[in-house]
């Protein structure tokens with residue numbers, strides 16, 4: 001194993017080559033430490049020597065967040081600003097507003113940030129930099145990084161991109177273009193997805209906070225269902241193509257009778273279907289709680305040709321409301337099979353509430369770890385990487401494997417079998 005070789009997708013920043021002889025006074029990592037890649041999927045190169053980057057008075061950093069919200073976004077931004085300022089002495093730190101388009105939009109000048117300004121940001125939900133979907137224009141973005149006052153000659157610029165799978169795909173393209181143009185720019189991704197669908201890393205920040213909030217909705221649905229004759233509490237949770245929030249909230253709540261996720265197709269009528277299962281539960285308990293992730297059952301909801309084509313600004317398909325559809329299906333089923341018997345469906349949709357809140361204590365601490373990993377990694381001379389924890393260790397992971405590694409294999413995970421054993425719901429596999 002060659003100690004000095006580079007793992008695929010991660011290269012040394014060009015600026016580090018110029019400064020290896022003068023370690024920074026601000027650098028908190030002892031000079032004899034090595035960086036290692038712990039995960040078998042990415043640990044092809046083994047440990048490498050620490051290479052220091054010496055920030056100059058004009059080294060600049062740009063921070064951008066793209067895509068949807070996630071608890072802890074403001075914490076990550078805060079910790080990047082405070083960490084870069086205090087640990088490495090950077091004084092030119094900019095927030096790029098409203099996502100990728102903020103790099104080049106004339107009416108969105110980069111916002112200069114300092115520790116005083118971001119002091120209380122970790123206590124707030126959303127993103128104080130604002131975010132958006134779409135607007136990815138590679139040449140405009142890299143031109144802006146190159147020319148728009150960031151890239152002072154040889155002083156280096158650090159670009160921090162916080163976002164989900166789409167943003168990371170964009171980050172890889174930016175990284176490649178910067179490499180092609182031989183710019184003195186380091187690029188780091190910090191994966192952000194409330195859906196927790198990033199592969200390789202242990203979990204994404206904000207996920208625990210979102211699950212806690214989801215549980216509150218489930219509790220309310222349970223109370224409503226229990227308080228009615230043949231009551232069903234129906235909760236729709238976020239989860240475009242994976243049902244991690246629904247699954248984790250179900251596992252921790254114990255009040256859920258059935259959890260429907262995009263990874264596992266379900267059906268309504270007939271043997272082994274949802275209606276048959278709910279019929280039994282209502283007979284046994286008098287009430288039931290159903291959790292459905294937003295991406296589940298989309299193939300069953302009737303839609304017009306125009307709706308089939310609909311995409312958001314980033315090109316993601318637009319979903320129809322599976323909760324409202326399911327509620328109406330449940331009502332029709334009951335009226336058909338049990339005319340004149342009382343029945344109630346209480347539908348709760350906390351979709352945006354679970355991601356618009358500030359991070360809880362654990363997530364806030366995790367955000368700090370991620371921000372520090374991103375800071376130290378780039379200062380150690382790495383670029384084109386994404387940071388996350390793997391088995392509890394803060395790690396630098398080449399951006400290329402991570403943006404290809406979004407998890408869709410939930411149904412083979414032990415958590416999936418655990419939740420099936422908690423709910424005893426059907427497997428929806430037609431025999």
Ligand SMILES: Nc1ncnc2c1ncn2[C@@H]1O[C@H](COP(=O)(O)OP(=O)(O)OP(=O)(O)O)[C@@H](O)[C@H]1O
Pocket residue numbers: 066067068069099100101132133134135136163164165166167168169170171173192193194313314316
């Ligand atoms: N394949 C791609 N190449 C370049 N940029 C992309 C790509 N896919 C998405 N983007 C850009 O990345 C940004 C965010 O993408 P998107 O809206 O899909 O959110 P995301 O990063 O996946 O986060 P979320 O998990 O909240 O959906 C947008 O500006 C979008 O234009």
Ligand SMILES: O=P(O)(O)OC[C@H]1O[C@](O)(CO)[C@@H](O)[C@@H]1O
Pocket residue numbers: 067068069164193194195238239240294312
């Ligand atoms: O309504 P918006 O802001 O596009 O975000 C909704 C999407 O964001 C996600 O949380 C992904 O981050 C999906 O679960 C959801 O479909």
